[in-house]
Structures are given as structure tokens and as C-alpha cells.
Amino acid sequence: MNTRTLSVPWRARARGAANSSAVGIAARWGLAARGVLYVLVGLIALRIAFGDSGGQADRGGALAVLSAQPLGSVLLWALGVGLVGMAVWRLSEALFGAAGEGGHKTRKRLASAARCVFYAFVAYSVLTFAAGESGSGSGDQQSKDVTARALDLTGGRWLVGLAGAGIVVAGVWIAGRAALRKYHKHLKLGAMSRKERRFTDVTGVVGGVARGVVFVVVGVFVTRAALTYEPNEAKGLDDALRSFAEMPTGPWLLALVAAGLAFFGLFSFAMARWRRV
Numbered sequence: 001m002n003t004r005t006l007s008v009p010w011r012a013r014a015r016g017a018a019n020s021s022a023v024g025i026a027a028r029w030g031l032a033a034r035g036v037l038y039v040l041v042g043l044i045a046l047r048i049a050f051g052d053s054g055g056q057a058d059r060g061g062a063l064a065v066l067s068a069q070p071l072g073s074v075l076l077w078a079l080g081v082g083l084v085g086m087a088v089w090r091l092s093e094a095l096f097g098a099a100g101e102g103g104h105k106t107r108k109r110l111a112s113a114a115r116c117v118f119y120a121f122v123a124y125s126v127l128t129f130a131a132g133e134s135g136s137g138s139g140d141q142q143s144k145d146v147t148a149r150a151l152d153l154t155g156g157r158w159l160v161g162l163a164g165a166g167i168v169v170a171g172v173w174i175a176g177r178a179a180l181r182k183y184h185k186h187l188k189l190g191a192m193s194r195k196e197r198r199f200t201d202v203t204g205v206v207g208g209v210a211r212g213v214v215f216v217v218v219g220v221f222v223t224r225a226a227l228t229y230e231p232n233e234a235k236g237l238d239d240a241l242r243s244f245a246e247m248p249t250g251p252w253l254l255a256l257v258a259a260g261l262a263f264f265g266l267f268s269f270a271m272a273r274w275r276r277v
Contacts, residue, residue, distance in 0.1 A: 030086025042262025171215025178208020210260020
């Protein structure tokens with residue numbers, strides 16, 4: 001029996017594993033975990049908008065809030081495991097293709113691979129925090145440190161500038177797709193009631209646009225760091241959100257964006273329920 005004959009059943013078994021209910025559960029758990037993080041970040045940012053300067057409106061701040069709750073350690077571990085599930089789901093998409101039309105295109109599989117790496121990093125930081133280590137740290141300081149190291153490299157200003165521009169483009173893409181409701185193609189629309197569709201559309205559009213706007217702002221600050229050769233110009237999520245309060249509109253723009261991020265968290269819960277995986 002040749003190796004080609006042997007490889008076919010193995011590939012079939014691997015694809016079957018990728019499409020199994022276990023991967024589906026991992027995906028839904030991961031989407032719900034993402035929702036928890038965004039809801040908490042949005043609520044912290046809302047508190048900042050209304051005068052409470054305490055707490056970080058980023059992943060570290062969200063984890064601190066969770067850890068202070070009853071059974072906080074259990075919640076943190078559950079969140080970390082959910083994000084591992086998110087990474088596993090994206091890995092299966094990268095290897096075997098995503099559900100739906102065009103899911104096997106190289107471009108989409110590469111995007112899934114990038115998401116896998118991102119969520120693996122986020123899961124690691126959450127599990128490190130749950131284990132009692134201070135691995136999450138301040139997102140703002142991490143952004144400055146990474147930018148400083150990048151600027152010291154040969155051609156570092158170009159690297160940082162391209163990274164900032166890429167983040168801006170990603171933000172515009174995220175907001176645009178949300179506004180056009182591109183997520184519909186991933187949903188089991190036929191199984192949803194009218195109220196469920198309306199809830200998903202309101203949270204998906206408002207939340208996705210707010211998320212895209214935040215990406216754009218973060219990218220602008222990274223680009224500014226490259227142009228000025230000053231790593232302190234780079235800002236993490238917390239500083240980027242606080243910058244909204246410094247605009248002429250005052251805290252109201254921050255409150256609007258913060259509410260949008262919380263909406264994106266609710267949208268993630270809807271996706272955990274209704275997305276085809």
C-alpha cells in the first residue's frame with residue numbers, strides 16, 4: 001500500500017476532527033470568552049467616562065475585575081480555556097478551511113492562522129494571570145516597550161510606521177464590514193427569530209464600528225510614534241480610549257465608544273449562539 005493511499009484516510013479523519021462537535025464547542029466557548037472581555041472593557045471605559053479614573057480599560061483591567069469576584073480564580077481559568085478553544089477553532093480553519101462559502105480560500109486560511117496566533121497569545125496571558133503571575137501587565141506600557149524595541153531595529157521606523165498603517169487599515173475594514181453586516185453570511189439566519197436578528201444587528205453594527213474606530217485610533221498613535229521616533233507616542237487600548245475624553249466633545253465620545261465595545265461583547269455572545277462553525 002503506497003503512502004498516498006494511507007494519507008487519504010488520515011486527511012479524512014483530520015478533517016472530520018476539525019468539523020467535530022468538540023471544535024464547535026471550543027469555538028462557541030471562545031466567542032463567549034471574547035464577549036466577556038469586551039463587555040468588561042466597555043464597562044470600565046464607561047466608568048472612566050463618568051469620572052472614575054481607576055482601573056485599566058484593557059484586558060489587564062478586565063482580568064482584575066474578574067479576579068475580584070466570588071470564585072474569581074475559577075472564572076479566570078474558564079475564560080482562559082475558552083480563549084484556548086478560540087485558538088484551536090481558528091487553527092482548524094487555517095488547516096482545513098472555514099465553514100461557509102469560500103472558506104477554503106488561501107486568503108481566509110491565512111487570516112484564520114493570524115487569528116489563531118493572536119488568540120493563543122491572549123489565552124496565554126489570561127492563563128498566566130489565572131496562575132497568579134503578573135504576565136498581563138499594562139497594555140499601554142507593553143505597547144511602548146514593543147514600539148521602543150522595534151524602533152531600535154534597522155529600518156525600525158519603517159516597520160513601526162507600516163504596523164501603524166496596517167492597524168488603521170484593519171480598523172477601517174472591521175468598521176466597514178460591521179456597517180455592511182457582512183457577518184450575516186456566518187449566521188444561522190433561518191433559525192433566528194426577528195427579535196434575535198434585530199438584537200444581533202444592533203450589537204453587531206454598533207459594536208463592530210466602535211471596535212474598528214478604536215483600532216484606527218491605536219494605529220494612528222503607533223504611526224505617530226514612528227514619525228516622531230518617540231515610543232511613548234504609542235498607546236495601548238486604555239490610553240487610546242482615554243484619549244477620546246480629551247477631545248472637544250469631552251467624555252461623551254468616550255462613553256459612546258465604551259458602550260459600543262460593550263455592545264460588541266454582547267454581539268460575541270450572539271455569535272456564540274448563532275454562528276455556523
